[in-house]
Amino acid sequence: MPDGLPAYLDALLGGRRVECMAIVERALAANARLRDVYLGLFQPALYSVGDLWERNRVTVATEHLATSIVETQMSLLEAGLFDAPHKNATAVVACSANEHHQIGGRMIADAFEWNGWHADFLGANTPEDALLAYLADRTPNVVALSLSVAFNIDRLLHTVEAIRIRFPSLPILVGGQAFRWGRCAAVEAVPGVTVLAGLDEFERRLPEWEPHG
Amino acid sequence: MASEPFNEALVRHLRDFVPLLVVDLDAGGIVRDLNAYARVVLGDRLVGRPFSEVVVDFVGGFDLAALLTPSEGVYKIDLVTASLAPETYFVRGLVNGSTTVLVGHPDFAGTERLRDEVLGLNRQLSTLGRQVQKANAELRELNELKTRFLGMAAHDLRRPIGAVITYTEFVRDEAGEAMDPEHVGFLDTVLTIALGMKRLVDDFLDVAVIESGKLRLQIGRVSVEQVIQPAIDLARLAGHRKSIEVVTDRIDGDILVEVDAERLQQVLVNLLGNAVEHSPPGGRVTLDARCDGDRLVLAVSDQGNGLTADQQARLFAPFGVVGTQKTAAERSTGLGLVIARKIVDAHGGGLRVESEAGAGATFVVEVPVSHGLREGPAPGSSPPQ
Numbered sequence: 001m002p003d004g005l006p007a008y009l010d011a012l013l014g015g016r017r018v019e020c021m022a023i024v025e026r027a028l029a030a031n032a033r034l035r036d037v038y039l040g041l042f043q044p045a046l047y048s049v050g051d052l053w054e055r056n057r058v059t060v061a062t063e064h065l066a067t068s069i070v071e072t073q074m075s076l077l078e079a080g081l082f083d084a085p086h087k088n089a090t091a092v093v094a095c096s097a098n099e100h101h102q103i104g105g106r107m108i109a110d111a112f113e114w115n116g117w118h119a120d121f122l123g124a125n126t127p128e129d130a131l132l133a134y135l136a137d138r139t140p141n142v143v144a145l146s147l148s149v150a151f152n153i154d155r156l157l158h159t160v161e162a163i164r165i166r167f168p169s170l171p172i173l174v175g176g177q178a179f180r181w182g183r184c185a186a187v188e189a190v191p192g193v194t195v196l197a198g199l200d201e202f203e204r205r206l207p208e209w210e211p212h213g
Numbered sequence: 214m215a216s217e218p219f220n221e222a223l224v225r226h227l228r229d230f231v232p233l234l235v236v237d238l239d240a241g242g243i244v245r246d247l248n249a250y251a252r253v254v255l256g257d258r259l260v261g262r263p264f265s266e267v268v269v270d271f272v273g274g275f276d277l278a279a280l281l282t283p284s285e286g287v288y289k290i291d292l293v294t295a296s297l298a299p300e301t302y303f304v305r306g307l308v309n310g311s312t313t314v315l316v317g318h319p320d321f322a323g324t325e326r327l328r329d330e331v332l333g334l335n336r337q338l339s340t341l342g343r344q345v346q347k348a349n350a351e352l353r354e355l356n357e358l359k360t361r362f363l364g365m366a367a368h369d370l371r372r373p374i375g376a377v378i379t380y381t382e383f384v385r386d387e388a389g390e391a392m393d394p395e396h397v398g399f400l401d402t403v404l405t406i407a408l409g410m411k412r413l414v415d416d417f418l419d420v421a422v423i424e425s426g427k428l429r430l431q432i433g434r435v436s437v438e439q440v441i442q443p444a445i446d447l448a449r450l451a452g453h454r455k456s457i458e459v460v461t462d463r464i465d466g467d468i469l470v471e472v473d474a475e476r477l478q479q480v481l482v483n484l485l486g487n488a489v490e491h492s493p494p495g496g497r498v499t500l501d502a503r504c505d506g507d508r509l510v511l512a513v514s515d516q517g518n519g520l521t522a523d524q525q526a527r528l529f530a531p532f533g534v535v536g537t538q539k540t541a542a543e544r545s546t547g548l549g550l551v552i553a554r555k556i557v558d559a560h561g562g563g564l565r566v567e568s569e570a571g572a573g574a575t576f577v578v579e580v581p582v583s584h585g586l587r588e589g590p591a592p593g594s595s596p597p598q
Contacts, residue, residue: 064332068335071336071339072339074339075339075342075343075346078343078346079346079349079350082346082347082349082350082351083350083353083354100332100333100336102336102339102340106339106340106343109343118347120344120347121340121343121344122340123336123337123339123340124333124336124340125333125336
């Protein structure tokens with residue numbers, strides 16, 4: 001994992017975009033992989049910002065600015081992911097309706113990519129109808145739904161059930177910060193749904209959903 | 214210490230800590246004082262100046278007198294902030310004798326809606342950026358596949374076309390005298406078509422090599438004469454058929470240059486061939502080859518119809534064959550100039566056209582005369598590097 005998390009967090013909280021990029025570039029120059037940057041800098045830094053916000057140590061504006069800086073950096077770094085060799089495996093990743101936090105879902109989409117999958121990321125607040133239409137058109141091997149805020153869980157459950165009815169055999173992966181304090185029995189009770197605790201579990205189990213042949 | 218009376222404490226808190234604009238005006242509308250929030254929003258510069266200076270009022274609708282008159286009215290006014298961005302406030306004038314305190318609050322609902330929209334649009338933009346990058350990667354992959362396919366197809370076609378040319382020439386040369394002249398004519402037609410196909414396939418192969426990024430120059434030290442003479446000979450042969458004279462102007466033939474002679478000849482063959490094809494019978498094509506400082510400059514001029522600005526803009530695009538009239542209806546793949554420019558680019562040079570409609574055209578190639586070769590064998594005998 002790359003060094004520099006404290007400095008990165010400090011720059012992020014200060015809104016110092018250029019300094020954040022310099023730290024990431026130093027990590028990449030020291031042969032860090034994109035995965036290392038995501039898991040060693042972006043993810044822990046954003047978790048820390050979230051914790052600080054929950055403890056009233058930073059404002060909503062600071063949290064938004066930090067998110068915006070990280071997402072811009074992801075945009076700049078992602079290009080290399082798409083040029084790598086890919087398998088014949090496709091995932092659709094989305095955040096459910098009313099879910100306005102999208103970085104977690106985007107990280108999962110990128111994790112699919114660095115594991116050789118094609119991943120279409122539909123972004124935050126994806127309307128259920130639009131998601132179902134996209135799945136019908138794209139016919140992916142897996143759909144992954146990200147949820148950051150626990151009070152949106154009913155919407156997520158509704159979407160999961162709608163997908164199950166329309167696409168009975170499509171594996172549904174669910175994860176995100178909303179499940180940080182525990183899994184959700186109602187979601188897991190839907191057949192073919194897997195709730196994942198984090199990126200490590202996601203990557204460990206990904207071969208289960210890889211198409212054969 | 215006695216505690217502050219409730220109302221005074223409330224007013225002081227509202228005035229000092231709440232995002233509320235509080236501006237003290239005199240009877241003439243001159244600003245006497247600003248609270249902390251107003252100083253941040255409007256800047257200190259306003260003290261002692263007319264309040265109307267910071268009001269955005271394109272149509273003269275701002276009524277200061279209404280604000281300075283006791284009333285319950287709340288007015289929407291747009292103010293120029295310290296950052297020069299206009300911002301909407303809802304303002305009421307509280308009149309107290311000869312002074313008035315303007316109290317205004319921002320458009321909270323509008324600002325909140327704007328914030329949500331901006332954040333949402335930023336997320337959408339970011340997501341779309343990812344989709345564009347992914348689509349670009351897929352297009353790059355498809356383009357590479359296309360280039361590989363093009364190269365393979367061209368490579369596989371080259372050998373049978375070569376066999377057609379060889380055997381047709383053989384039959385014509387060996388058995389032509391015994392054949393009916395009409396049948397010899399058929400063989401010539403086959404040969405012409407096959408040679409055209411070979412040129413096409415050669416262009417496709419060149420494009421495939423260039424697009425795959427595998428164009429490697431074989432730089433050697435040669436004289437300018439060695440570069441240009443084979444191309445001139447070929448152009449004169451083609452020009453002879455149309456009574457077109459191919460002449461040279463200034464030629465620095467003895468000067469040594471470091472270039473890929475074969476590839477640069479290919480460029481010249483293309484430019485001279487185009488010049489001949491676009492020249493009217495009896496016309497003249499001129500080649501100028503000189504060394505200008507550290508650059509070799511080759512200029513090919515014709516007396517054809519020239520090119521409009523629009524035609525020039527499309528000239529170097531793949532398959533961008535422009536609508537100029539070739540004087541003997543010669544065929545073209547539309548790739549020759551693309552290949553020529555790529556070869557010149559690979560030399561670190563440039564290829565440009567100077568032309569006006571109806572006044573002929575001059576194609577100018579400029580390449581560096583040196584590519585940093587170490588001192589080598591005598592001129593004309595240097596092997597490719």
